[in-house]
Amino acid sequence: MAVKGELLIGEASFIGKGKAFFAVEQTTGNRLGAAFHGATPDDVERAVALSWEAFQAYRETPLHERALFLERIALNILALGDELVDRASAETGLPKSRIEGERARTVGQLRLFASEVREGRFQELRLDPADPSRIPFPKPDLKLRNIALGPVAVFGSSNFPLAFSVAGGDTASALAAGCPVIVKAHSAHPGTSELVGRAIQRAVADSGFAPGVFSLLFDAGLEVGQALVADDRIRAVGFTGSRRGGLALAGIASKRKQPIPVYAEMSSINPVIIFPSALESRGDEIAKDFIGSLTLGAGQFCTNPGLILIVEGRGVDKFVSAAASYIAEAAAQTMLTAGICDAFKGQTAKMEAKSTVTVAGRGFAGTTLEGQAVLFSTTGSAVLEDPELQEEIFGAASLVVRCAHQAELEQVLASLEGQLTVALQMNEADTELAQGLLPSLELLAGRILVNNFATGVEVSPAMVHGGPFPATSDGRSTSVGTLAIYRFLRPVCYQDFPAALTPSAFRLDRGGSE
Known part of the structure; x- marks a missing residue:
């Protein structure tokens, strides 16, 4: 036809x-x-x-x-x-x-x-x-x-x-x-x-x-x-x-x-919370799956994992290093339109210019029509002080937020706008911490995942693809x-x-x- x-x-x-x-x-x-x-x-x-x-x-x-x-x-x-x-x-x-x-x-x-x-x-x-x-x-x-x-x-x-x-x-x-x-x-x-x-x-x-x-x-x-x-x-x-x-x-x-x-x-940045036991025992595996989700389809998904929340402790440096190594292997990908690509590059440049943000890793550079994957890192206190760090970047970019302690992580969660999804990476030993957060997470997002990333949306009677404003x-x-x-x-x-x-x-x- x-x-x-x-x-x-x-x-x-x-x-x-x-x-x-x-x-x-x-x-x-x-x-x-x-x-x-x-x-x-x-x-x-x-x-x-x-x-x-x-x-x-x-x-x-x-x-x-x-x-x-x-x-x-x-x-x-x-x-x-x-x-x-x-x-x-x-x-x-x-x-x-x-x-x-x-x-x-x-x-x-x-x-x-x-x-x-x-x-x-x-x-x-x-x-x-x-x-x-x-x-x-x-x-x-x-x-x-x-x-x-x-x-x-x-x-x-x-x-x-x-x-x-x-x-x-x-x-x-x-x-x-x-x-x-x-x-x-x-x-x-x-x-x-x-x-x-x-x-x-x-x-x-x-x-x-x-x-x-x-x-x-x-x-x-x-x-x-x-x-x-x-x-x-x-x-x-x-x-x-x-x-x-x-x-x-x-x-x-x-x-x-x-x-x-x-x-x-x-709009949604789909936070991922990595709990301590899961981070220590399988941080490399989580990092690999995270970067795979982040770079899928040039990151042009509404459920892209745009924010990673971690409490400082054993395994954090290793996780960030692993994620940086995996993103370094990510090929540049053609984005949906020239305008979307230009916006992505402008937003990532703006993020990189912030004094509270560091670039943890990048993918391969591409043409003017291709997006380069990038991983940023910052602190929980910086996110609480600068609302711009919570803005969605449509493309393969994510921000790792290293919180000083559990209370600061909970403060960051409380400061977030409504989300389509929240994902929990956890082991059995993390259950008590997860249970403590669950009531807040139910008010934050339309879908809560355990040990998965949200870039797959199953079409089924039980699926919710929605969430509080502005998701x-x-x-x-x-x-x-x-x-x-x-x-x-x-x-x-x-x-x-x-x-x-x-x-x-x-x-x-x-x-x-x-």
């Missing part, structure tokens, strides 16, 4: 009339094919109008039909074959093996939500029968179900061209909930976005759904995204990206006549796993409804049959 640079609005596809921009082959900086063009205000209006028109019917589709729709999307993505892998790899600089793994994850997410839809548990149907004999007042008949919020605007991420983009977790969970989706594609991988968008567009048509169930818009700037969030027919937003971008969208949403939820995954804009939610569907639902209670007026969901089994 050829990439044409077309907007996909409902069943239509055409070249936009907005500002032109180009896809880029990240390893060379060369343009890939013809220009893409952003959507105009008229295009945004058309997409939103179609989405709102499709909503009433789509939200009440039988569950088995909605599940089949999600499975059709998965099959259509697989049918794109090597064309999708090659294009995504070219546009992101990520190796083809990584793209293949991400494709499998994307397809798996869609199939997971298809199973969730078939089960129907997300509706949370509750029947509370009347009791006219109750004294002193009769008890009414009450029924409850979750219903879809309405059309959802999804913003593709830069670092996951498949799993957090056009057909990623936000789109899959919103469609599963019964919400039409309008995706604002990320300008860093527009060809990949178009290919996947066409896979969804075909699935909509093959399912016999209204065309407005899905649309895909391009924009090299901010106008299209801002217009989507401001439109009163859009009822929720899914976003993965920078804190600045997420807060800007949340600000627009909060100023609407009817404010809406913005589920933004934004996410709403720490009660997750963007990965089946709980993600609840972001796009709200409960409605039906009191004393006659049978003829009662929604059909209460008369259907979970598979959607009478």
Whole structure:
């Protein structure tokens, strides 16, 4: 299937009339094919109008039909074959093996939500029968179900061209909930976005759904995204990206006549606590695994281990030396965009310039489009005095914080902002220390790991990929796993409804049959 640079609005596809921009082959900086063009205000209006028109019917589709729709999307993505892998790899600089793994994850997410839809548990149907004999007042008949919020605007991420983009977790969970989706594609991988968008567009048509169930818009700037969030027919937003971008969208949403939820995954440094017994007995092993996690994918993961917390004592110097030796072997890697690479280099230079920070080790230097891995070291007191040391660096950079004692480590933890993850490296002898920290860690992060690093996010019913602000804009939610569907639902209670007026969901089994 050829990439044409077309907007996909409902069943239509055409070249936009907005500002032109180009896809880029990240390893060379060369343009890939013809220009893409952003959507105009008229295009945004058309997409939103179609989405709102499709909503009433789509939200009440039988569950088995909605599940089949999600499975059709998965099959259509697989049918794109090597064309999708090659294009995504070219546009992101990520190796083809990584793209293949991400494709499998994307397809798996869609199939997971298809199973969730078939089960129907997300509706949370509750029947509370009347009791006219109750004294002193009769008890009414009450029924409850979750219903879809309405059309959802999804913003593709830069670092996951498949799993957090056009057909990623936000789109899959919103469609599963019964919400039409309008995706604002990320300008860093527009060809990949178009290919996947066409896979969804075909699935909509093959399912016999209204065309407005899905649309895909391009924009090299901010106008299209801002217009989507401001439109009163859009009822929720899914976003993965920078804190600045997420807060800007949340600000627009909060100023609407009817404010809406913005589920933004934004900023996290994912602290790792290395406890004394684990450090002494297997510090070299931990150092090797840490650097492997840090440099994976050029460090361009939201769960990258950006902060290592250690209490001074036996094994600390050896650990830092081992980590430095492992990072010295790390090859420079192409980053997702020239802008991301420039930002990474600027942030690491700023960190290195601080008098309280030392460079413990570096990886191999690379080209202007490649990031050089770097490991910094500082003290707990310096982190407490300088909040900038806690800022996320998007890329393969991490800071080892050597705390004078356990109390200082706990002070550093207490000073941190909300996180996606916290990882504990511990032995059995460290259990008491870990137990003492656990209540605080539960308030700090959405996922707590033991003897692992967080750069693998399992797609499963029990996964939480979220956390207190600024990890996410709403720490009660997750963007990965089946709980993600609840972001796009709200409960409605039906009191004393006659049978003829009662929604059909209460008369259907979970598979959607009478």
